Amino acid sequence: MSELKNTVQLDLRKYGKPPEATAQFPFAQLEWIFDKRKDRMSNDSSKDNYQSAKTFFIQHIKATEGLRPYLLADKWDEFALLRFKETLQACINAKKICLSSYTLTGHFSAVRQVMKEAAAYGLLNTKVIQETGWGSTASETDAHACYSDKELSQILSAVAEELRFSYTVAGGYTKQSPDEGRDPRFEFKRGRKNGYGFGVAENMRWYFENVLDCEPILGFGAAKKEHGRFLHAAHVYHGGLHNLYRTWGVSAIADEYLVMPLAIDLLYLTGLNPSSILRLQIDCLQDEHPLTGMPYLLFEKERSNGEKELHLPLLEKREERGLKRKQTLQVKRAVTTILKLTSKIRQSLPESDPLRRLLFIQGSKGPNTYNQTVPLANKRTSAWCKRMVEKYDLRNDLGEPLNFNMVRFRSTKLTQMALEGRDFFEIQQVARHKSITQTVRYIAANRLDEPARKIVSEALVQIRANQAEVLSPLEPIAATPQPISLFKGLIADCKNVFDPPDRVKRAVDYVPGQACTRFNMCLFCRNVVVLKEHLPVLATYRAQIMATQANNVQNLPHAHLYNQTLSVLDNLLNPDVSQFTSDEIEWAFDMATTLDVVVDPLLYRGACQ
Structure with missing residues (x-):
């Protein structure tokens, strides 16, 4: 079963037989068999899934068959699951059921597992339940949908601009020509029009190179007092300190503006889930697999079982992703750049701090964590994506503001592979599906082939x-x-x-x-x-x-x-x-x-x- 790791081993001696279904308790057998399955689940999310599926199935039986005693041996034959699917679809078509496709898929998967278990343990007059899936699942929003070609082109163009800045910062600062700029502290009263003072961009840069020794500062602490005029002028005349630094190709802090473009780059290259990307370790890229000799990527993944995602409370062991040569070079460049950009804040952390091992860390500019080193979190990635939509005026195919998020890159990657006619097993490897069946269903559900x-x-x-x-x-x-x-x-x-x-x-x-x-x-x-x-x-x-x-x-x-x-x-x-x-x-x-x-x-x- 797909939920084997999530299921407590069954003791046949304790399984027993279902209670009698009566006029007073017509669904006693249904409740019993669902509870049997639920009680064998090892985590709360799985238990909740079977509890909600039980409630849903009983309500469906009440609506379609009334309150007559429901006997498992009579009702669940070889084609019971097929009939359930047909009656359920009829209710949906008649607008009697209004649930999301993903909720329906989760309920249907649970019902299927319960029916199969009842057959396996001799409670029915058949040993086999004919398999069928719920079929196409579709998001009711575009939050998980793949990007269209037009949308993806806009995104990649915008991210390329941001990546240029990240790579420039990682490459180190380039000084201006020696004959440009002068010390803004002297003769500043002669004014900007005459090329004097902190109001002149070249003079600000001269100060940065000759007084600050090309080390960006932030506007607090001792620096605020010692370099107050520089900081004030940056705010008044030059669009803010961080914007000024950006024009010079430097950054005072390794914030989300530096690291997020690289996170998006890795998402697009690998097709990993955002959660896996944000949990990458500094040693994630390995040059040679002990068995294949190929480079590979180590990552952590929150597992999901069956047709509905049931996230486990703890991450399982790392998994491996084989990399091809071109992809290896691109991934290596991104990883190396992230390490270079975050080296300063990483080294400032204690040796025992787990953040030292995390690839995606950043210097915070939040009011409560200013200048502290924190992990790149979902809240910050969402805010960055929204700012990108505004900054580059990203639009969907209908001309509306684009729903730009990290999750959609995964489905985009799998869609591209499917439309290229790539082998199912190659798509399965990238998608990390547990079985090729899941990959086939994904392609069919998204109409990609x-x-x-x-x-x-x-x-x-x-x-x-x-x-x-x-x-x-x-x-x-x-x-x-x-x-x-x-x-x-x-x-x-x-x-x-x-x-x-x-x-x-x-x-x-x-x-x-x-x-x-x-x-x-x-x-x-x-x-x-x-x-x-x-x-x-x-x-x-x-x-x-x-x-x-x-x-x-x-x-x-x-x-x-x-x-x-x-x-x-x-x-x-x-x-x-x-x-x-x-x-x-x-x-x-x-x-x-x-x-x-x-x-x-x-x-x-x-x-x-």
């Missing part, structure tokens, strides 16, 4: 056209010879078994002239004919694919093909978009419960391994 969507769309169009042609009373006019009658197949009929899909023809073992037996490719064939009579087998096929993806997708060859197949089947068996009626689809699901057929041996083997 454009080539796959095109294949699915073309298959659905072909299926609809062939069905209309076969059912038409008129004889079609064919440009090429056609068979006298349809060939009967396992999941569909075929107009010409000697003309398989191009993907089959490209296979090494394909023999021209032989009848095609690749039943797992039927739905993508130009000759496929899907009729009402095929729907029960297709419903069974769909259930088998979902079960295999959920249980053992890593052992399933051509996982991308089955993901595309599942998309086609979802459309064919969804009454909202299918050419088949809701009654026909409901009949198909009912008939599927009586079928005992292995549609694809690869699925059977993958599910059992």
Whole structure:
């Protein structure tokens, strides 16, 4: 189970049997089984998740089935989860349920785990619950959505400007020409117009180089008294001390203006969560992995289990991220620059202070922590992002002020990789998903696989056209010879078994002239004919694919093909978009419960391994 690390080991001797459901306590068995699962959770957040899911599920049963005694053995058969999903979606469509998609996903995941546990421990009349996920989850705001190309272009351009300043400061101060500026303390009464006094920028810089020895000062303590005229002039004539320093390429303090651009740079490069970026240690970049010999990044991650994030109270051990050469150089430059910018405040900390090991630290300018060294915190990162929106007038695609935050870089990175057609396993590594199934669901939920969507769309169009042609009373006019009658197949009929899909023809073992037996490719064939009579087998096929993806997708060859197949089947068996009626689809699901057929041996083997 996905929550294995978060679950207390079960003692079968203490599990027992559910209580009797009565007219007075109709949901006694439901409460009992949810509480059993909840009590096995090892942290409060997981317990709360199952408690809220129990309340939600019972309310849903009350609304859809009334207050009749609810018996687990009668109600939860092999297709119980599929029926729950359908009735739940119907309630949502009827506006009877108004919850965020992420809340619904969390509830649905908990219900699925409870059903599977009930089946596993012999409380039901089935040993298997057909798997299905809640499907697409979408944020009701754009707080977690990926940036569009236009938005990302604006952000990267603005951050590049800020990065230039960070790299300039790290590179060290460059003095002005010796013939520029003069001591502003002498003959200052002759005035700015004549080039004298602290009101002249070049004179301020002369003072900085020759009196302050190129060391930025802050306006408090002994410096305020000793260099008061310099500090006063910076405020009155030069837009403030920090703005003046910025024009010179120096900074009095390693604040968020220096370190945040580098944090954004690392976010964009690595696709890590913001929490992981802010927890990086000074030794995060390692030159050589002991096993692969490749450079890698050490980081800490707050874990989440299942389809809903359930953050554990303690961080788990560090994880490793392999880095490619170009990325290594970019990450190394960013890390080296951060260390250089923060070296002074880092060295001022006691050896035992944990902040010495933290990569992202800063000098604070807050009223209560002024000039103290503090970690780069979420509150400060949010404030910096808001200032960037104002400073550079960042806009979204609708022309509104951009919702600029650190979280969106992760989804942006994964989106870019998916749209580039990168391998699922490579995306999984960057995303740090626990399983490839989670990665597949992420891509499907965010509709990122454009080539796959095109294949699915073309298959659905072909299926609809062939069905209309076969059912038409008129004889079609064919440009090429056609068979006298349809060939009967396992999941569909075929107009010409000697003309398989191009993907089959490209296979090494394909023999021209032989009848095609690749039943797992039927739905993508130009000759496929899907009729009402095929729907029960297709419903069974769909259930088998979902079960295999959920249980053992890593052992399933051509996982991308089955993901595309599942998309086609979802459309064919969804009454909202299918050419088949809701009654026909409901009949198909009912008939599927009586079928005992292995549609694809690869699925059977993958599910059992």
